[in-house]
Amino acid sequence: NEYTNVTYQPVQRQLLDFKNHHPRPIGLWTKNAGEPVDIRDTITINSDLFSNQLLIDTMSTKNAERIPERVVTAKGTGAFGYFEVTHDVSKYTYADVFNGVGKKTPVIVRFASAFQNKGGSELARDLKTMAIKFYTEEGNLDILALSIPVFAFKDPMMTRDMNHAFTRNPQTNMYDFTSFYDLVTLRPSFGQALFWLMSDYGIPNGYRKMDAFPIHTYELASKHGEKYYVRFNFRTELGFSNLTTAEAAAIQSLDLDYFTRDLYNAIGSGQYPSWKLEMDVMSLHDLKKVDYNPFDVTTLWKNGTFYTVPIGRLVLNRNVKNHFRDIEQAAFDPGNLVPGIPGPVDFLFRGRRMVYRDTQNYRLGRNHNKILVNMPLYEKTYVRDGRPPTNLNMKNAPNYYPNSFHGPVPYVDEKRPLKKLEVLENNVVDLAPMSYFYNHILEDEAQRQRFVANIVMTLVPVTPPVVQRVMKLFHLVDDDLSERVRTGYEAAIAAQEAAAVATPPPAVSSRRVPSAQSLPKRDSK
Numbered sequence: 262n263e264y265t266n267v268t269y270q271p272v273q274r275q276l277l278d279f280k281n282h283h284p285r286p287i288g289l290w291t292k293n294a295g296e297p298v299d300i301r302d303t304i305t306i307n308s309d310l311f312s313n314q315l316l317i318d319t320m321s322t323k324n325a326e327r328i329p330e331r332v333v334t335a336k337g338t339g340a341f342g343y344f345e346v347t348h349d350v351s352k353y354t355y356a357d358v359f360n361g362v363g364k365k366t367p368v369i370v371r372f373a374s375a376f377q378n379k380g381g382s383e384l385a386r387d388l389k390t391m392a393i394k395f396y397t398e399e400g401n402l403d404i405l406a407l408s409i410p411v412f413a414f415k416d417p418m419m420t421r422d423m424n425h426a427f428t429r430n431p432q433t434n435m436y437d438f439t440s441f442y443d444l445v446t447l448r449p450s451f452g453q454a455l456f457w458l459m460s461d462y463g464i465p466n467g468y469r470k471m472d473a474f475p476i477h478t479y480e481l482a483s484k485h486g487e488k489y490y491v492r493f494n495f496r497t498e499l500g501f502s503n504l505t506t507a508e509a510a511a512i513q514s515l516d517l518d519y520f521t522r523d524l525y526n527a528i529g530s531g532q533y534p535s536w537k538l539e540m541d542v543m544s545l546h547d548l549k550k551v552d553y554n555p556f557d558v559t560t561l562w563k564n565g566t567f568y569t570v571p572i573g574r575l576v577l578n579r580n581v582k583n584h585f586r587d588i589e590q591a592a593f594d595p596g597n598l599v600p601g602i603p604g605p606v607d608f609l610f611r612g613r614r615m616v617y618r619d620t621q622n623y624r625l626g627r628n629h630n631k632i633l634v635n636m637p638l639y640e641k642t643y644v645r646d647g648r649p650p651t652n653l654n655m656k657n658a659p660n661y662y663p664n665s666f667h668g669p670v671p672y673v674d675e676k677r678p679l680k681k682l683e684v685l686e687n688n689v690v691d692l693a694p695m696s697y698f699y700n701h702i703l704e705d706e707a708q709r710q711r712f713v714a715n716i717v718m719t720l721v722p723v724t725p726p727v728v729q730r731v732m733k734l735f736h737l738v739d740d741d742l743s744e745r746v747r748t749g750y751e752a753a754i755a756a757q758e759a760a761a762v763a764t765p766p767p768a769v770s771s772r773r774v775p776s777a778q779s780l781p782k783r784d785s786k
């Protein structure tokens with residue numbers, strides 16, 4: 262690269278790169294309304310502040326720089342890239358984006374930590390999220406995925422409560438494992454997601470090295486009028502790898518932004534992260550044969566009841582130039598689907614169709630689709646006016662439908678399935694998958710030990726009556742697990758008590774700041 266004898270990481274050299282690309286200042290500095298700035302206006306002491314338009318511009322716009330952070334997934338990053346179809350899946354869907362081997366579709370992808378605030382730590386044991394917006398010829402397709410393959414509940418009514426219980430306590434303003442485990446044990450559908458989170462899958466070694474799962478069972482429609490039911494999986498081509506709690510803690514003490522740095526540096530040095538997109542498939546016929554609910558987002562499909570089909574590759578090859586413009590303002594909405602992908606039919610998904618739209622109306626405004634990063638390749642609507650941005654606002658085209666003056670017209674999708682599948686769900690929770698996770702998905706003794714240690718660590722600060730409920734739940738799941746967690750918990754509490762007794766009170770160091778008493782006496786001679 263341009264820097265001889267030194268290796269700068271892309272993150273380190275961002276400003277130098279800018280300067281290299283712009284050997285001279287990029288232009289005259291202007292006030293907000295365009296008047297060039299005179300150098301005498303840039304210093305305000307001993308001047309008439311209220312006549313200084315530059316000062317007023319500066320202070321008033323600085324004050325308004327923030328928009329509300331996302332209620333979840335606030336701490337995030339992202340990049341541009343493309344999706345390439347590598348396999349013929351025309352049998353399953355007529356969606357243009359997945360048809361035609363070799364076809365490339367531009368994407369923006371945002372990653373985040375589910376329950377961290379905007380300035381939070383990426384090293385926290387937390388669900389990681391990956392949201393993909395495909396800018397297809399038939400509109401934006403948004404697929405939102407988590408780093409674990411199951412969700413915590415089926416009923417959208419639980420959303421606010423999970424959000425509250427898993428984030429900051431209203432009085433202490435701290436993350437609170439008491440509310441966390443309280444909710445998990447009162448609603449054991451959380452169990453499987455909890456287990457994934459407490460295992461090695463709970464802290465991937467960066468966004469590049471994690472798999473991502475949209476979780477819901479999507480309905481796909483083929484051009485022959487058949488329907489298929491699929492679960493998509495994004496599999497990292499680098500192979501999944503994780504950080505242990507100790508490794509994450511060590512990195513966290515120096516760098517809360519480790520995931521963001523890793524992604525930016527990789528893309529900036531041409532090591533483009535990539536994922537294979539594949540789907541687990543069942544036909545309508547297969548669906549009717551299984552002895553479980555394949556629409557249940559809290560659990561995996563059972564072995565032997567489906568087959569897997571590769572679709573394509575997702576590659577991220579361009580860092581964004583402006584985080585706020587392209588990442589903070591990005592609005593992903595799982596309801597943004599395209600012809601050939603009617604989408605999920607479960608109740609949680611129906612709830613999500615409402616929620617994302619609403620939160621983005623609040624966070625970005627009702628015209629968030631007109632913000633550059635959210636704009637589809639083609640769009641003609643009867644939407645008008647409202648809070649900016651309104652862009653061209655459809656200029657002078659007719660603003661009502663139907664009309665006889667050549668406003669935009671609908672088309673007929675001949676291939677669209679005639680009937681929609683109606684799914685009824687229940688609240689019954691099966692604990693067998695938790696036991697299966699402990700005994701089969703955790704691959705060896707070392708993984709099991711780390712899993713138990715992570716649970717124990719998070720139980721230590723929990724109110725004892727809630728700990729007892731956790732023990733009861735684990736007892737119902739697996740004897741070995743419950744025994745190990747109990748022993749580990751008792752040992753951790755004993756160690757904590759011993760440490761409290763043994764630790765002397767901290768010594769207060771003298772403060773070497775000037776004070777009336779400590780000023781050296783100069784005239785002592």
Ligand code: HEM
Binds near residue numbers: 330373405
């Ligand atoms: C299968 C289950 C779910 C998956 C895979 C999922 C995935 C995601 C992802 C990837 C994001 C990050 C979007 C971004 O980066 O901007 C996100 C944000 C969000 N999710 Fe979910 N989520 C799930 C369930 C839910 C549910 C049940 C709700 C509520 C009903 C919900 C509400 C939200 C909200 C409000 C945001 C913030 C969106 C924004 O401010 O733009 N999620 N979700």
